[in-house]
Amino acid sequence: MAIVSSGSAAPLGRRGRDASGAGVADPEDQQGRAGGASQRLVDAEAAPDEAAEVQPREDSLRPKRLADYIGQSELKQVLGIAVEATRARGEALDHVLLYGPPGLGKTTMALVLAEELGVRCRITSAPALERPRDIVGLLVNLQPGELLFIDEIHRLNRVAEEILYPAMEDFRLDLTVGKGTTARTRSLPVAPFTLVGATTRAGSLSSPLRDRFGLIQRLEFYDLPDLQAIVERAAGLLQLDLEREAALEVARRCRGTPRIANRLLRRVRDVAAVQGHGRIGAELVHQALSLHRVDARGLDASDRRLLTLLLEGYGGGPVGLETLAAGLGEDPTTLETVVEPYLLQLGFLQRTPRGRMVTPAGRAHLGWPAQLGLPGAAA
Ligand SMILES: Nc1ncnc2c1ncn2[C@@H]1O[C@H](COP(=O)(O)OP(=O)(O)OP(=O)(O)O)[C@@H](O)[C@H]1O
């Protein structure tokens, strides 16, 4: 088990906003990101207490095996078959690309794959691979069958991508040695390895890179029963006495996202501890999350600010993304990748060619009267 880190932490980027509205940056959130310039090695075979030494909070709630990974049945089925076949053949698993919104379990799945295959997983993120020698260094040090996890792989620069192509395809590095007329190309073998790439924006990946992944899987938002199971599992690990109804309340408010479920559960735990409650019921969840301004559908202060600006400032829209972002003082990418997906999923917001609009359901949720003349509007 070793940690290799270099340089300073990169800005949190899309992590800049605390999606729970709790105003607390959870270390779990910054996983792999604070490491804009850090590389982490995780030994999948390490003893649990050894793993806890590295990232105690973050790793404590992560499922370690495929059987503990809740939901995402299609993903588990596809990868489960691939892992079994790979183990039987004694080869390296085909390269895997995992994409989907933040906090749904991409990094967790990479670690689960390593655990299932009984190999090490080396974790890095694309912004840490700025110079060619960063990626070359990682590749030449890989042992046969090992996993190389590259987070935010859509941010990989051109040079690093070109180095990866032959490495992924033929387990070979093509390096240029020397300059000008004395320049020569040298080929170096790389151990057969598995690249696991994760991204929230699969569309931003270049197609040659995307095409080199044998398994391309999308992670979906979790449904209520799965989220409830995730909350109950986490409550068990945190040794909380949580009623079933209370778990369901947390599940309803976590935006379909396990990371947010875990974070909300921790906020509930804080309030329970301060108020001296042993057993946590739905009422306490309601009280604790209201304190953090998370409402019954999981909307937080940022979501309400966006909808309110649209309603108060622009009569419900349509408004362009840039204008909205400027009005809210948010970065357009954060707005698009972190705030909007859940509002779109709930059907509170609509993206139209002319801009963003609040839907009748969105208006109703914020207690605004229905708009006259629109479908479903009251006469
Ligand atoms: N299927 C699952 N079952 C139980 N817990 C899960 C599951 N998926 C994710 N989690 C929990 O959610 C947390 C966040 O997951 P993870 O870090 O893997 O998300 P991610 O998709 O890599 O996010 P990002 O895009 O921000 O890197 C994990 O620490 C884990 O505790």
Ligand SMILES: [Mg+2]
């Ligand atoms: Mg991740």
